[in-house]
Amino acid sequence: MNRYLRIACLTAAMVPLAYPLDSLVHAADASGKTASGVRNHGGDEIILQGFHWNVVRTAPNNWYNILKDKAPTIAADGFTSIWMPVPWRDFSSWSDSSNGTSGGGEGYFWHDFNKNGRYGSDAQLKGAATALNNAGVKVVYDIVPNHMNRGYPQKEINLPAGQGLWRNDCADNGNGPNGCDDGDRFIGGEADLNTAHAQNYAMFRDELKNLKNNYGAKGFRFDFVRGYAGERVDAWMKDAYDSGYCVGELWKSPGEYPASDWRRNASWQEIIKDWSDRGKCSVFDFALKERMQNGSISDWRNGLNGNPDVRWRETAVTFVDNHDTGYSPGPNGGQHHWALPDSLRKQAYAYILTTPGTPVVYWSHMYDWGLDGFIRQLMQIRKAAGVKAASAITFHNGFSGLVASISGSTQTLVLALNSNLANPNQVASGSFTQALNSDNGQIRVWRTGSSGGSTVAVNFRCENGVTQLGDSVYAVGNSADLGNWNAASAVRLTDTSAYPTWKGTLQLPANQALEWKCIIRNEANPSQVKQWQPGANNKVTTAAGVTTTGRF
Structure with a gap:
């Protein structure tokens, strides 16, 4: 698979008689942890990735203003949370003359914790976070503990060499029994932080508290968790925001582990579930992403979100593409390290938005490339059915493509992708009506308890x-x-x-x-x-x- 390549008001209620006065009630927001302690915030989130790789170039110094202005639309479209970009300033710049690509400033090779960066100013960030939270969209910040720009001058954070604060300070460069790093290198390792060091641990703990108390954070997305221990993420969350939401990005295939490691012969599901167990956070469903990239549509059942054990499904954070894997508007088309073929994109969204797990929608798919109506309809179907991360799912054999029935809290859904299924009652009991029929019948969803036909x-x-x-x-x-x-x-x-x-x-x-x-x-x-x-x-x-x- 591809590896990481980035361096990186009065209320005038004129109410008609037809309107029931007692129905102005907000649904209570679920929160908390799973029975096993994983912080998935109740499993009812639908997350928007609130940026793409090139926004620091297509909307330089203005992205936070765009998010602030769009907050009501994001909420009205049905999103409950937004994955924000790295909030710390990043002055990095890189280019690869061999293929004509370049980048920098996205936050993944950050400078210090100052919030005046290429996405906008500190004040603009606070304004965006306030607008989003006031609209009912939880703010989840991208956090990069593993690596930072070590050499850039005029830092507000100075971590001197020779004190065990950096991976390369270790006698064996952090690789052997005397190493002071407990994860993989980022690129060459020279920019890697030793997160196990008490000073570094406290630095990130205090910054997470700062983001919670002063920048509206309701949770965190942890980048490159292959670079540090899952237990450290759990400890940070306990110390800084134990009731918050969290998700880890573990993009590492079984074949990348050494022969002596049990994960070398394990499945993608087992590897990412193990990290979730240790980090006590939900985890991006790279098991599903791998099947989307390399398997048939029928194989999508083998993602973490399709596991028969609810303890596995409820930890899965499903996605089609993101700023790393997919294309972005702007220079060079963004990163696109593992992009899903265009022909599968709508099927993939139909799958993640009707099945268990916590779905994430990529900004460019929603707001740049015209899939908003289709995605919005799927989100409405999901919410009306009461499908959540832990919902039950059954896959049905004997048909072409993929056929599944999903038990939401209020409705049962039947999903058919590229399938010859003729009638939902072939696989599930109930009075079904068709909720969606798209792409000449290649994407079909039925639901119980809804009047009307197609x-x-x-x-x-x-x-x-x-x-x-x-x-x-x-x-x-x-x-x-x-x-x-x-x-x-x-x-x-x-x-x-x-x-x-x-x-x-x-x-x-x-x-x-x-x-x-x-x-x-x-x-x-x-x-x-x-x-x-x-x-x-x-x-x-x-x-x-x-x-x-x-x-x-």
């Missing part, structure tokens, strides 16, 4: 929606897809090209009689409904391409 695109318009800063126009109505008259679950209309007309297209069950209204609602606080559309409810029977209009 889904159709319905266009919603709200005219004369004059708003103030921080407010948007939403559609709310008498179906689960429209929030069941709950303003907190209403659907935001995002097309403002003809402002003050707001427009949006929703995938809804066909032949469904709907009643709905336009509302103006605060983006960050769903309980602040500023205006309801007056008069009678709008009515529409859903059909492909139909447009339904309301007016303030």
